[in-house]
Structure formats: structure tokens, C-alpha cells
Amino acid sequence: MGILEYLGFGRKKDEPGTRVEREASSIYERLGRVAERYGYPVRRTSISPGATPCAIxxxxxxxxKSTMINxxxxxxxxxxxxxxxTDDGFTVVMFGESEMDLVGESALARLPEEFAGLSGFGPTLVHRIRVKVRNRELxxxxxxxxxxGMIDEAGASAERDYDFFGAVRFLANLSDLVLLMFDPDKPGTTGESVAALGxxxxxxxxxxxxxxxxxxxxxxxxxxxxxxxxLCWNLAHALPVKDLPKVxxxxxxxxxxxxxxxxxxxDRLRSELEGQLADADSSHRDNVVAATHRDVSRLAMHVRMASRFRREMNRTVSRAALASVAVAALAVAFPLVYFSACFSKGGFYAILAGGVTVLAGVLALWIAALVSSRFVRMRAKGLMDSLDGLFDDEYREDLSGRPDGSMRQDWDEVRGPLRESLKLRWWKMPSSGRRAVGRMEEALAGLAAAAKTPEPAKETR
Ligand SMILES: Nc1nc2c(ncn2[C@@H]2O[C@H](COP(=O)(O)OP(=O)(O)O)[C@@H](O)[C@H]2O)c(=O)[nH]1
Ligand SMILES: [Mg+2]
Structure with a gap:
């Protein structure tokens, strides 16, 4: 988004959403290509400007859960x-003048664009998605x-025929409020509810x-x-924070x-929650900023680490190439010296000696190239297995300035997808991601500026 557009010039009057949403949406559009190039799976993939806030x-x-919703x-x-x-799937209850119930693909089609990623969890889950359109004020x-319902037995999630935790994470990511309910019979002793927190x-x-x-x-x-x-005892074990959240x-x-x-x-606490649900707009704004910030920061980390990996490998490849050329040069030098007398004689002997020399050179180069490529592959595998060390080295200075652990949390998320994309195509990664990272930093600054600017009254929903 250009500065003029950012300031509001040239924008169509009926463009939906708040300024923060539009800024986030444009960031996702611009960064999609970078993410694809580096093989980074963007978590939220899109922001639908103007979409209604969501609570799961x-x-x-x-x-x-269902009683509370009713x-x-x-x-x-x-x-x-x-x-x-009573429920084996996810039900989205959303506003509409004419009430209807939809299931599966048609349910997904009725939802905002960012829910489309649910189809990535396979048809088993898609068939279990329901949309209920109701004309209710909230x-x-x-x-x-x-x-x-989450299952209150450790390991029971293995019985589900789709990636339940993956779907929970996806939907919680889109949501602006996540309400995790416990009942007094099962105050989070074991099972999925507590496992979900970590x-x-x-x-x-x-x-x-x-x-x-x-x-x-x-x-x-x-x-x-x-x-x-x-409940608090169990939460304390599951949550990696010092202070217990409000229950x-x-x-x-x-x-x-x-x-x-x-x-x-x-009653008072329930009313407080009801107030938060009715005013999910403000959480929505924070959530859009937080989700975009997280995605962009992680993508920047992915790009920076992929480029660092590529640079390490460039060094290995050039060393291996140099060694191969040196071996080939030696292989040529040896017959050159050995057959020097033949060369000075000229004629048939010189041609024979020349042939042997060239053959020795080509053979040596071929063998050296084979050995080097094996060496390069082994080095790449070794480096992929020790990405943590590479991260510590690359981020040494940044880590000393950020002792809150958020960078390590990002790294925990980035490591897996980075390793997978490196396995597939490390040789295609650009060795300098500085420009891409710079663009992401600019994007984040733009988002922070949009978040600080009050929304014009007519634009707020
Ligand atoms: N006494 C009491 N019963 C409740 C309360 N909330 C839900 N129930 C009952 O608990 C049962 C399960 O509720 P339901 O909403 O289906 O749970 P879900 O599986 O989490 O959706 C139902 O029989 C509800 O009537 C509550 O706050 N107090
Ligand atoms: Mg239920």
C-alpha cells in the first residue's frame, strides 16, 4: 500500500473493513509470494476486511459449551x-436475516475467506463443519x-480420524476470543483440554x-x-507463564x-464475559495486529535463516569446487611432467601423451566432482540436523537483547517448516534475504502505524 493510499486517498468509499484490517490484508497479499518462494507455510493466509469477529x-x-452458546x-x-x-464437528453460528443450516463444502463457502484453509484438513473434517445462520442480535x-468435546483421557486424541489439534489451532488462530471451558467434575486433570494449552x-x-x-x-x-x-494446579503445569490467568x-x-x-x-463473572463477547471488535483489532505481526516476524526469521543456510552451503560448495579443480590440475600436471620428453619429441608420442593427460584430467575431475557432491549433501544434512546451533549463531545479538523467550518461541515454530523447505530446495533459496526481510520490517512498521491511528467513526463496525 502506498503512502497516499494509506492516508486514505484513492480508496473506494465502500471498501470494507477497518484500516488495520486493510493494511493486514495488503501485507498478506504482498508477502504471499515471498512465503511461497521460501516454502514458508503462512499460518493465517489472509485477513477478510470487514469480517465479523469470532469467538471459539x-x-x-x-x-x-453448547449450553453457554444457547x-x-x-x-x-x-x-x-x-x-x-452430541457434537462430532465444529459449528459456526453466524448472523443472517434468513436462517439456514449448511454442512460441509456449502458451509465452508458461506464462511469468510480465511476459513477456506480448513479444507486442507481433508474431507473428514470438511464434512463435519456446520454453519448455522441465525438472526440474533449478538x-x-x-x-x-x-x-x-475434547477428550478427557491422555492419548485418546489418536482415535480421531482427522487432525483435531491442527483444526483447533487453525480456528483458534482466526478467533478473537478463545473460551476454554472446564467443569468441576474434570478440572483439567489429564487429556486434551490441558494438552491443548501447551x-x-x-x-x-x-x-x-x-x-x-x-x-x-x-x-x-x-x-x-x-x-x-x-484446576489452577493443572493449569500451572500446562501454561508456560509465571502468572496464572484469570479463571x-x-x-x-x-x-x-x-x-x-x-x-x-x-453471575458477575458471566456478565463480564458476555460484555467481552459483545465487544469482540476491540479484541479483533488486537488479534489482527498480533496474528499478522506473528506471521510476518516468523516469515522474516524463516527467510533470514534460509539465507544463512544458503550462505553456509555456498561456502561449502565453493570449497568443494576448488578442491575438485585442484585435484584435476594435479591429475593434469603429473602426466605433463612425466611425459615432458614425449611432448618435446612431437608427432605420434606427443599426441598419445596429450590424450593421456586430458583423460587423466577429465577422469580426476569427474571423480572429484562425485566425491564433492557427496560431501556437499552430507554437509547439507549435517547442517539441517543442527539448525539450532545455526540459529544461536545467527541470532546471537538479537537474543541477548530479547530475553523474554519470544524469539525462541518463534524459532520453535519456524524450525520444522524451514527444515522441510530446505530439504526440498535449499539450492534454490536466495543467499541474501536482506531485501525481503527489509520489506517485512517496513510492512510491520506500516501495520503498527495503522494500529495507532484511530479509525474514522464511519469505518468502525
Ligand atoms: N447445572 C448446570 N448444568 C449445566 C451447565 N452448563 C451445562 N449444563 C448441562 O451439562 C450438560 C452438557 O452440556 P452441553 O452444553 O451439551 O455440553 P458440551 O458438550 O460442552 O456442549 C447438559 O445437560 C447441560 O444442561 C451449568 O452451568 N450448570
Ligand atoms: Mg456441545
Whole structure:
């Protein structure tokens, strides 16, 4: 985006979305080509300007996700609820004047563009995607995503026939709020809910809200304290942060039973959450900035490391080429000296000696090239196996200035895709990524400027 366009000149009046969204969207468009060239899998792939903010509900079977969604929407029940597992897929509840239910490909087609990446998880998942279009007030401001219950047994996720954690990560990435629900029966002792915190939800604590639901069921304060303590204990092990996040102890009024505890504090916390969901726009803005920033920083790291790898390999290749030429020169020099008498005689002997010399040179060059290419391959493999060392070396100065661990977290994400793309085509990687990295830094500065500039009133949704 040029400066004039950035300042608002030449933009069509009806262009959707906020300035931050448009800036992010243009960054994704521009960086897509760089990412492709370097084999970097951009996580979010696109930002749909003007799309409604999104909140995803995650948690064990029967933790109350669907009940909470029905409560938030008000009116007729939208999602089925029950103690037995009722949902084996993801349901997006979104706004529309005329209500309808869609499944699979047609559901995906109804969703904003950035959901299209879900098809990458295969037809098994696509068939389990549902869209429910409903005419409810909250949905004008936030779409809600209901998810299949997480399994409360360690290792049980292996039974799923699609990459559940991958899909959770994908959707959580798109979402502006991630609500992880626990119920007092299973306060995160084992299983997917807790594993998700260190896995697919890692790095998302800024938009994560932890809920301890069904607080109306507690028999006593002691009961409540025990469940709350158990949940915090388990969270402390799963979350790599020093401070425990806020736990929203709440409930949905579905039971007729007279509660044993005063529920007013739980009501207050639920209202706080409802407020956040109704005002997901501000989280959306932060999320667009954070997601774009993360993607661009990681792409820049990928490019910088790929170029560093290429430079190391260039050095190896030129050494190997030099050694091959030296061996060939020696192979030529030896017969030249040995047959010097024949050369001075001229005639048939000179031709024979010349032939032997050339043959020795060609043969030596061929053998040296074979040995060198094997050496280059071994060096490339060795370097790919020790990418951590290369990272420490390349980022020594940057790491000393950033002791918060965020760079290492980025590296943990970048390492795998980088190794894969190097395996496929390290020789095609440019040896200097400085210009590409410079463009990304410029893009991030543009995004930061857009994030600081207040949106014109008519543009906010
Ligand atoms: N007492 C009480 N029951 C709840 C609450 N939330 C959900 N339930 C019940 O828990 C069961 C499972 O709820 P559901 O929403 O289907 O859970 P999901 O599997 O997470 O979607 C249903 O029978 C709900 O009525 C709550 O806050 N308090
Ligand atoms: Mg459900």
C-alpha cells in the first residue's frame, strides 16, 4: 500500500473493513509470494476486511459449551445439549436475516475467506463443519464457534480420524476470543483440554479466557475451593507463564435445583464475559495486529535463516569446487611432467601423451566432482540436523537483547517448516534475504502505524 493510499486517498468509499484490517490484508497479499518462494507455510493466509469477529468455545465433552452458546444467543435453542457427546464437528453460528443450516463444502463457502484453509484438513473434517445462520442480535457483532468435546483421557486424541489439534489451532488462530471451558467434575486433570494449552493454544494467552463452568452445582465452599484449586494446579503445569490467568468461575442457569452457594459472583463473572463477547471488535483489532505481526516476524526469521543456510552451503560448495579443480590440475600436471620428453619429441608420442593427460584430467575431475557432491549433501544434512546451533549463531545479538523467550518461541515454530523447505530446495533459496526481510520490517512498521491511528467513526463496525 502506498503512502497516499494509506492516508486514505484513492480508496473506494465502500471498501470494507477497518484500516488495520486493510493494511493486514495488503501485507498478506504482498508477502504471499515471498512465503511461497521460501516454502514458508503462512499460518493465517489472509485477513477478510470487514469480517465479523469470532469467538471459539473449547472444552471437554459436557463442559457446557453448547449450553453457554444457547444462553448467549437467547431465544430458541440453536445447539443440541446433553450429557452424552452430541457434537462430532465444529459449528459456526453466524448472523443472517434468513436462517439456514449448511454442512460441509456449502458451509465452508458461506464462511469468510480465511476459513477456506480448513479444507486442507481433508474431507473428514470438511464434512463435519456446520454453519448455522441465525438472526440474533449478538451474532451481528460476534460469530460463535462450537467445537466437539475434547477428550478427557491422555492419548485418546489418536482415535480421531482427522487432525483435531491442527483444526483447533487453525480456528483458534482466526478467533478473537478463545473460551476454554472446564467443569468441576474434570478440572483439567489429564487429556486434551490441558494438552491443548501447551500445544495448539500456545502463544494465545492474550485472547484465551478460562472458564470453570457449572459452579451452581457446588455443594459447599469447600467443594468449590477444591475444584478451583485442582484446576489452577493443572493449569500451572500446562501454561508456560509465571502468572496464572484469570479463571472465570461461572454457570448457565439451566438447573431447577436450589443452589447451595450464593451465585451472585458467578453471575458477575458471566456478565463480564458476555460484555467481552459483545465487544469482540476491540479484541479483533488486537488479534489482527498480533496474528499478522506473528506471521510476518516468523516469515522474516524463516527467510533470514534460509539465507544463512544458503550462505553456509555456498561456502561449502565453493570449497568443494576448488578442491575438485585442484585435484584435476594435479591429475593434469603429473602426466605433463612425466611425459615432458614425449611432448618435446612431437608427432605420434606427443599426441598419445596429450590424450593421456586430458583423460587423466577429465577422469580426476569427474571423480572429484562425485566425491564433492557427496560431501556437499552430507554437509547439507549435517547442517539441517543442527539448525539450532545455526540459529544461536545467527541470532546471537538479537537474543541477548530479547530475553523474554519470544524469539525462541518463534524459532520453535519456524524450525520444522524451514527444515522441510530446505530439504526440498535449499539450492534454490536466495543467499541474501536482506531485501525481503527489509520489506517485512517496513510492512510491520506500516501495520503498527495503522494500529495507532484511530479509525474514522464511519469505518468502525
Ligand atoms: N447445572 C448446570 N448444568 C449445566 C451447565 N452448563 C451445562 N449444563 C448441562 O451439562 C450438560 C452438557 O452440556 P452441553 O452444553 O451439551 O455440553 P458440551 O458438550 O460442552 O456442549 C447438559 O445437560 C447441560 O444442561 C451449568 O452451568 N450448570
Ligand atoms: Mg456441545
Amino acid at each position: 468455545f473449547l472444552g471437554n465433552h459436557s463442559s457446557g 444462553h448467549l444467543l437467547g431465544g430458541d435453542r440453536v445447539q443440541d445439549t446433553g450429557v452424552a457427546p 451474532l451481528r457483532r460476534t460469530m460463535l464457534v462450537d467445537s466437539p 500445544g495448539p493454544l500456545a502463544g494465545m494467552s492474550y485472547k484465551l479466557r478460562i472458564l470453570m463452568n457449572k459452579c451452581d452445582l457446588f455443594e459447599s465452599m469447600y467443594d468449590y475451593a477444591r475444584a478451583y484449586g485442582a 472465570y468461575a461461572c454457570y448457565v442457569p439451566v438447573s431447577d435445583r436450589t443452589p447451595k452457594l450464593d451465585l451472585s459472583d458467578f
